[in-house]
Amino acid sequence: MRVFQSLALVASFASLLVNAQDACKAQDRTFSTEQTPAGKYQPSSIFMNPTSGLTSSKFYISVVNLTPHRIKLENTHSYQMDTFDFGDIPQGRSRQNTVKYRNRIATQDDAGEAYYRIDGTDKKFALRLQGTGPTVDQRSVTLDLSGMNLGQRVYKFPGGESSVSLVITGSAKYGFYASIRHDRGGWMRWIYNTIRDRPIRHLFLPGTHDSGMSKITNKITSIGNSFNTQNQGINIYDQLRAGSRWFDLRIGSVHDNNNAGRNLGFHTLHVNDETADLCIGNSGESLDEVISEINLFTRENPGEVMFFSLRYLIGRYEFPDRGPIYWNTQLWNDFLSKIRGVNNRCPDLDTSVPFQNQPASYFMDRNDGKGCVIFLLNGQNLRDVPKEAVGDGLYALNRIGLKDHWSNMQNVDAMAPNQIDNFKNLKRGGNGDFNQFHIAQWLVSPDAIASTTYGLQAFAIQQANPALYWAGVSGMSPEPWPNVMMVDYIGVQQKDQTGWHTLSAEMYWLGIGMNLYVISENCDVNKWKSPLIKARELELAGGKEWNGIIFANGTVVDQPSPELHPGHTSILRNGTIFANGTMLETTIPNPWI
Structure with a gap:
């Protein structure tokens, strides 16, 4: 018996020694404090x-x-x-x-x-x-x-x-x-061993702004066009493949001009004010298309977690000049019926714990390891209908304690410092940042004349997106970083070049690199030695x-x-x-x- 006890003690001591060797230590930190020369924004x-x-x-x-x-x-x-x-x-x-x-x-x-x-x-x-x-x-x-x-x-x-x-x-x-180039779509599953124990607030996630507006479909008759209303060049499926895990979806029902009770379908919308008497904008992908694209991606890439922030949730006439149509029980049920077609939803999550405080594995391991598609509803326009449906995997937006920072600035040389100053105030580590889930909207907001003249695409691919990789990166370190970096025209490098092999992959690898390297060097976030200074684990191979x-x-x-x-x-x-x-x-x- 004493022999077995001695062997157990030796094994326990060896385990502690291995754990100590594998622990994150400040002296192992490699992140440099050296400053590189200041860059230049496109004038x-x-x-x-x-x-x-x-x-x-x-x-x-x-x-x-x-x-x-x-x-x-x-x-x-x-x-x-x-x-x-x-x-x-x-x-x-x-x-x-x-x-x-x-x-x-x-x-x-x-x-x-x-x-x-x-x-x-x-x-x-x-x-x-x-x-x-x-x-x-x-x-x-x-x-x-x-x-x-x-x-x-x-x-x-x-x-x-x-x-x-x-x-x-x-x-x-x-x-x-x-x-x-991009690699396989399921980047979170690749680095599962690195991120599984981290709460969601200790992750960095690429995101897309007005995610459904990858095309103009004219379901409402207004002056919105591809120049001033379209925010993405690729659809939801390709945005997922390009690394995005946070989506800004604005969903509305479109109604017959002569019969408010006749719903012509649910579509993504981008309008100046969804509740105005006359709203200006246009429609993008249909909700049916979005659902089909989500299901295609999750079938090909099981084990990811993705958040869909849903806004608007209101109706408009085909010619949107008579104010909004607030959803009744029938419209809500029709919408809910559509959402039930999304595979790998996560119903009945523990709502007593804010989602940002749950570990990534809590979501990634759901549905027998197939991951989690999480819908978060901004219910400000939902009046006489529920504001969430927990049993169907739709949750109120306040289930995650977020701060969504929009600069609302037309020029990149004003927007970028404003965003950086905002997320540089974050302090990541331990239990002291429970409520800090921060969305950085890295995009310029030109007025109607500028956007119509030059196009939102040009503002994104020439000004905002390139600045992220010198200015934005310079504002991030193992201590402060935003949880979501939201952009327009993810992956698009040349105007109107949206074929898969013409896309750039910087956002995809920025997401992976921030989680693998930068965040891993914060020992208050990551208790284990950075994976980049250990031998690669086989399941993490690309x-x-x-x-x-x-x-x-x-x-x-x-x-x-x-x-x-x-x-x-x-x-x-x-x-x-x-x-x-x-x-x-x-x-x-x-x-x-």
């Missing part, structure tokens, strides 16, 4: 002036480092560039690198390359800039991560003085990942290795020839300038090939 003078925007010669490449390794600049060279400013990216930080082409009317052959190394590893990558003419569409950047076995991606810039972004996460022990090329038009080459590197400069001409300021006086082969 309004460039954005709003078609001629200046088309012929602009200055651009940016933002690199986000969500790894425990410093990303070190090894060398650069440039030919006929007025500015070629690149530098190191410390751990957890981002850097907006600047290039300025030599502006000439004639055909040109400006080029430059920046070579990087992941410190402490043999992994390398290059950023290759090329210019073949004086307009924006003749200037491109190739993100060449073939030296990391992560492929290559060619981007054109979305506008003058705008940014292309690259997000890198993972580690030498865990494996590296980058925003060259998709199969890929080292192909995605071209700017969306063409994919899965197995390119080894010598194919778009934008690569094989010959360095006389006049080429190196990082140390040396200028070539004779033409030579590129020694970095």
Whole structure:
């Protein structure tokens, strides 16, 4: 008996020792406090002036480092560039690198390359800039991560003085990942072991604003069009695949102009005021489409948790000039009948605990591990009908203690600092932030004239979204971060390019990297050693290795020839300038090939 007791004590001691070794410790922290140079927002003078925007010669490449390794600049060279400013990216930080082409009317052959190394590893990558003419569409950047076995991606810039972004996460022990492309849709299930014990308030979730407005369907007759009313370029299914887990859905019933009792269907809407006598806006996806897309995604990607915040919940005539139609019992029951068609809803959750305080596993393990689709109802327009249906998985919005911060600012250089100042006041850790579930609305809000003239898409892809990857990231650390980062036009990098292989994947990998790396370095949130400084657990592995090329038009080459590197400069001409300021006086082969 004593032998068995001794063995038990030894095993217990060994277990404690392992736990102590695996515990999160402040001395293991790698997140850097080093500041990178301040970045630049796209100027309004460039954005709003078609001629200046088309012929602009200055651009940016933002690199986000969500790894425990410093990303070190090894060398650069440039030919006929007025500015070629690149530098190191410390751990957890981002850097907006600047290039300025030599502006000439004639055909040109400006080029430059920046070579990087992941410190402490043999992994390398290059950023290759090329210019073949004086307009924006003749200037491109190739993100060449073939030296990391992560492929290559060619981007054109979305506008003058705008940014292309690259997000890198993972580690030498865990494996590296980058925003060259999306991986499989179920990112939360991949990192289940990292996030399962964290309460929802200790997660970072990508989100979409006016999520159902991925198209204009004209179910109401108003002046809303794709320029001033459409907020997304891809539907709910693709938004889920692109990483979003928080959705802003505004649902309304549309009624026959001559018969208020005749409901023509439930649709997503985007209007200026859903209760006004005359409302301005339009309709997007139908509720039936949304439900079908949710079910397709959850069937393909079991084990995720996703929140759908439902607003409006009111009726409007086809011509919305006679005020709202408040839902009666029949309309409520019709709506409820539709919602019952959503698979993996989570009825009868414990409402005595605010949802932000439940661990992620509480939701992810529901429905036999298939995950949770959670509907949160803003019931301010629900009068004589219930404001939730717990037995059907519809909950009042106040079941989660959130703060939804909308800047309501037209210019990105005002919106971004306002959002950052707001979420930098958060303090994450322990039990002291029970009520802090914070939504950051990272989007500009142009007035009717500006949005109709330039389009919400242009404001998103040229101004707001690129700024997130240098300005927004600079405001986040292991202590403060928002729970939801809500954007317009998730994944869209070039105007009207919404095919899957034309989409960018920065938001997808920002979500993964924030949870894997940044939040994991807060020992008041994460009790275990960061997964990125341990060997990768097998179930967390991503998709199969890929080292192909995605071209700017969306063409994919899965197995390119080894010598194919778009934008690569094989010959360095006389006049080429190196990082140390040396200028070539004779033409030579590129020694970095």
